Every structure is written in C-alpha cells, then in structure tokens.
Amino acid sequence: xxxxxxEAKELEQQLIADRRYLHQNPELGFELPITTAYVKxxxxxxxxxxxxxxxxxxxxxxxxxxxxTILLRADMDALPVKEETDEPFKSENGNMHACGxxxxxxxxxxxxxxxxxxxxxxxxxxxxxxxPAEEPIKGAIAMIENxxxxxVDAVFGLHxxxxxxxxxxxxxxxxxxxxxxIFKIDIQGKGAHGALPETGIDPVNVASHIxxxxxxxxTREVSALQPVVLTFxxxxxxxxxxxxxxxxxxxxxxxxxxxxxxxxxxxxxxxIIHSTAATFRATATVSYLAETxxxxxxxxxxxxxQGYIRQTIGEEDTxxxxxxxxxxxxxxxxxxxxxxxxxxxxxxxxxEGYTYGLHNPKAVFSEKSLAVGAAVFAACSIEWLRAHRxx
Numbered sequence: 001x002x003x004x005x006x007e008a009k010e011l012e013q014q015l016i017a018d019r020r021y022l023h024q025n026p027e028l029g030f031e032l033p034i035t036t037a038y039v040k041x042x043x044x045x046x047x048x049x050x051x052x053x054x055x056x057x058x059x060x061x062x063x064x065x066x067x068x069t070i071l072l073r074a075d076m077d078a079l080p081v082k083e084e085t086d087e088p089f090k091s092e093n094g095n096m097h098a099c100g101x102x103x104x105x106x107x108x109x110x111x112x113x114x115x116x117x118x119x120x121x122x123x124x125x126x127x128x129x130x131x132p133a134e135e136p137i138k139g140a141i142a143m144i145e146n147x148x149x150x151x152v153d154a155v156f157g158l159h160x161x162x163x164x165x166x167x168x169x170x171x172x173x174x175x176x177x178x179x180x181x182i183f184k185i186d187i188q189g190k191g192a193h194g195a196l197p198e199t200g201i202d203p204v205n206v207a208s209h210i211x212x213x214x215x216x217x218x219t220r221e222v223s224a225l226q227p228v229v230l231t232f233x234x235x236x237x238x239x240x241x242x243x244x245x246x247x248x249x250x251x252x253x254x255x256x257x258x259x260x261x262x263x264x265x266x267x268x269x270x271x272i273i274h275s276t277a278a279t280f281r282a283t284a285t286v287s288y289l290a291e292t293x294x295x296x297x298x299x300x301x302x303x304x305x306q307g308y309i310r311q312t313i314g315e316e317d318t319x320x321x322x323x324x325x326x327x328x329x330x331x332x333x334x335x336x337x338x339x340x341x342x343x344x345x346x347x348x349x350x351x352e353g354y355t356y357g358l359h360n361p362k363a364v365f366s367e368k369s370l371a372v373g374a375a376v377f378a379a380c381s382i383e384w385l386r387a388h389r390x391x
Contacts, residue, residue, distance in 0.1 A: 004114060004379045005312055008371035011110050015370040018042065019106035023087075026078030026095035026102070029133045030142075032056040035076050035105070039130055042109050046116050048128075054142040056132040062115050065151065067124030068388045070381050071338075073157040073331055074108035075101050075134035084361040098359050100160030100347060103370060105130065107158065107345075110374025115381065124385035127152060137180070137290040140330035144337065153388075154301065155340035156380060157331040158373055162357050164346030166366035169309050169376055170319040171343035173302040177295035178227070178255040179262050180328035181288055185210065185250040185273055189282045194242035203248035204237050206282045210250065211235070213276050217268050228256040228265060229326050255326050257294050295332040297341035304387070305341055305380050312379040313372055327358075345373045 008015075018038075025034045036056045043050060048060035056076075083096040091097070112128055129148060133139030149155075164170060187207055192200025211232055218228050232252035238245030254269070256262050270286055277284035310318045331342050347365040348354025356363040 002311055002379055005371065005375040007114060007117065008110055008375035008378070011113060011374065012371050015106050015110045015374060016367050018109050019102050019367065019370060020089040022102035022105055023097050024089050024091055026091045026093065026097045028080060028095060029077055029136055029138070030055040032076055032132050036130070039076070039105060039109065043112060046113055048112065053148050054132070054146045057139060057143050058130055059148060060112065060128045061125055062119060063122035063125035063385070065125045068153045068385055068391065069125040069127060069151050070154045070156060070384055071127040071129050071149070071152045071334070072108060072111065072377050072381065073129045073131055073155060073334060074104040075131045075139065076105050077101055077132050077135050077139070079135055079359060081359070081361050085364050087364060096361060098361060098363050099135065100358065100365055101134065103160055103347065103365055103373070104158060106370055107373030107377060110370065111377035111381070114374060114378035118378070118382060121382055122385055123389035126381045126385070134330050137292050137330045140333040144333055149334065149337055152338055154384065155334040155338045156305070156377070157334070157340070157342040158377065159329060159342060159344055160347045160358065160365060161344040162347050162354050162363065162365070163349045164344065165317070165349045166346050166352055167313070167369050167372045168317040168319055168346040169313060169343055169372065170322065170346070171297070171302055171306050171309060171341060172320065172322065172324070173297055173299040175257040175294055175324050176297045176342055177328050177332065178229070178257055178324070178326045179294040180290065180292040181254040181262070181266065182290040183252060183254065184287050184289060185284055187248040187250070187277060187282055187284045189244070189246060189248070191246040192244040194244060197244060200244040201281050202244050203282055204245065206277050206280045206284070207235055207237065207248045207250055209280070210273055210276050210284070213272050214269060217265050217272070221268060222261055222265065226256065226258060226261055227324065227326065228261060230254050255328065257324060259294065292328045292330055293332045293336055295329055295335060295342055297335070298339045301339050302341040304384065305343070308380045308383040309343070309376055312375050343376070345369050345376070
C-alpha cells in the first residue's frame with residue numbers, strides 16, 4: 001500500500017470546502033464563470049500555470065514534458081435541475097450538480113495538490129484537464145479541436161456512481177459505457193378535421209407505427225447477447241383533440257457498446273423510418289442532436305491501473321468485474337484517440353442510505369469518497385509515468 005490515500009485524507013477538509021463551494025454555484029454548458037474562477041484560483045495557490053483551451057475549459061500541467069504525458073479529465077458543468085435535497089450547502093439558482101461534477105472537480109483539485117507534494121517523483125508529465133459542457137456532449141469535442149490532446153500519450157477519467165459503496169472504485173477492462181445517439185424524427189403529414197381522417201395524413205398514426213417498428217431492430221435484427229436500447233422520451237404533435245395535426249416530432253436515444261452494431265442500427269433506423277412514413281403517405285426526416293461513441297477502456301491500460309488502485313485503496317474496495325452501464329460520457333472522445341480508461345467511484349450505496357441516483361433532484365453524495373478519488377488520480381498518474389519512463 002502507498003501512502004497517498006492517507007495523505008489525501010489529510011486534505012479532506014479542503015476537499016469538502018472545494019466541493020461545497022462548487023455545489024452551491026452550479027453552472028451550465030460553456031458558461032462557467034464562477035466555477036472556472038474558483039478552480040483557477042485554487043490551482044494558482046498551489047503554484048500551477050493555467051492554459052486556456054476553449055470557453056471555460058483549461059489545463060494545468062506538472063512534471064517533465066520530455067517524458068510520457070498522461071491527461072486526467074474532470075468535467076465541471078451542472079444540470080438544469082432544481083435541487084430538492086436538505087443539504088445545508090444546496091444550490092439555490094435552479095441548477096444542480098446532480099451528476100456529481102462538483103465532486104469530480106474537487107477530487108482533481110485534491111490530486112493537483114498531491115502531485116505537487118510528489119512532484120520530484122514524476123517521471124513524465126501530468127496534464128490536469130478541466131472540461132466544460134459534458135452534459136450537452138460538446139465539451140470534449142471543443143477541448144480536442146483546440147489541441148488538448150497534443151503531446152498526450154494516455155488519458156484517465158472518473159465519474160461518480162450511485163448506488164455504489166462509498167469509497168469503492170470500479171474499473172472494468174473493455175466496454176465501460178454505451179454510445180448515445182440522440183435523434184429527432186420530423187414527420188410531415190396533412191392536417192384535417194378529426195371527424196374526416198380520410199382527407200388528411202395523420203402523422204400521429206405514423207409516429208405510432210415508427211415507434212413499434214423500430215423496436216424490431218433490437219428484438220429481431222440484433223443478437224440478444226448484444227445490449228442495445230432504443231428509447232423515445234418525447235413525441236409531440238398538435239394541441240386540439242379534434243384536429244389531425246400537420247406534423248409530429250419524435251425524440252429519442254439509441255445506446256449500445258459495439259460500434260458495428262451501432263452503425264447497423266442507425267442505418268436500419270433510417271430505412272424503417274422512411275419506409276414506414278411512405279406506407280402511410282407521409283414523409284419523415286431524421287437528424288442527430290448528439291452522437292457520442294461508447295467509452296472503451298483499453299484492456300492493457302485498465303488492468304495496469306487496477307493494480308495501482310489496489311495498491312492505493314486495497315483489494316476489497318477495488319472492483320474489476322461487473323455489468324456494463326448503458327449511460328454515456330463524452331470522455332469517450334478522448335479514449336477514442338488515446339490509450340485510456342475511465343473508472344467509477346462509489347458515492348454511496350442504498351445500504352448506506354443513498355437511495356437516489358444520478359440526475360435526480362434529491363441525489364446526495366458521500367464526501368468520504370473525495371479523498372479516495374484524489375488519491376487514485378494521483379497514484380495512478382505517478383505509477384504509470386514511472387512504469388513507462390523508458391518506453
């Protein structure tokens with residue numbers, strides 16, 4: 001066991017203060033002026049130089065750039081959710097860190113301090129990446145387009161998880177999170193009186209058939225051994241009970257792990273949507289609002305990091321097997337381009353009293369996990385650079 005977890009616990013009061021300030025000031029997307037000012041101030045106090053990458057996205061580096069470079073990613077944005085917890089530091093501005101990005105940022109600030117304390121041990125460079133706009137799936141793309149991965153050899157990220165035992169770490173080799181394709185279908189029909197449907201083209205009827213037909217991709221065209229989820233969260237048309245509307249709009253998500261199945265499902269969606277609409281004399285178009293690839297943990301890299309995590313927090317709290325998760329994260333854009341992995345850190349189990357999951361307005365997070373996340377980030381960076389200094 002290394003000493004970094006104990007060192008991180010000695011920083012716990014600062015970690016909690018950082019997290020609570022960020023939690024009380026949740027901001028959205030690329031508009032994070034309070035958040036970025038605070039994080040930059042804290043990094044400056046530690047002696048870091050800031051490099052701006054994109055609006056409200058920046059990095060701070062430590063170590064020797066002549067060696068290998070590993071990038072640590074923390075996302076900072078919140079959700080447009082009104083908080084309903086009883087925490088004394090709850091947000092009051094109509095937004096909420098219901099996905100735990102405040103804890104991600106606090107953990108990375110903790111890692112920044114630990115790395116400063118161990119700077120002489122670094123056999124390469126660590127880039128601390130503070131990213132905006134993960135929730136709208138735009139931040140990673142903006143950071144990459146502006147050069148954040150230049151000179152980077154490996155990437156490592158974290159995400160909170162509820163329910164999962166507080167302080168435990170879950171890192172799987174291979175697929176970790178699903179892809180997420182958010183799509184919109186616009187159906188054009190012909191309006192008519194509700195009593196004379198034969199004079200119109202009913203787009204609601206078309207939408208109903210499209211909804212049912214698309215599910216057959218999952219049940220009849222993809223192996224039952226391959227996880228695929230297609231969900232409609234919005235179907236909107238008309239405002240009057242006795243009027244057949246002109247149009248109908250459907251919005252949903254497609255999620256899977258296998259890139260080939262993802263491409264096949266998207267192709268079949270297009271074919272089924274157009275042919276179904278044509279069957280009922282309507283037309284339909286499909287557009288994508290966001291397209292996030294699956295998060296794939298490089299098996300060799302992930303197993304190496306699993307070993308460093310065990311050395312830091314112990315065997316009992318290191319989880320290396322288990323089910324994949326159908327959620328998504330734009331960290332996948334980094335790991336698509338560089339060797340890397342993402343781990344989940346437990347923020348509380350149901351047995352510990354944490355009953356509300358991520359994105360819920362009543363979600364609360366165990367602060368005992370903050371030191372664990374900081375220690376894992378720092379330990380894995382130090383050990384990975386040491387192991388690969390002669391590569």
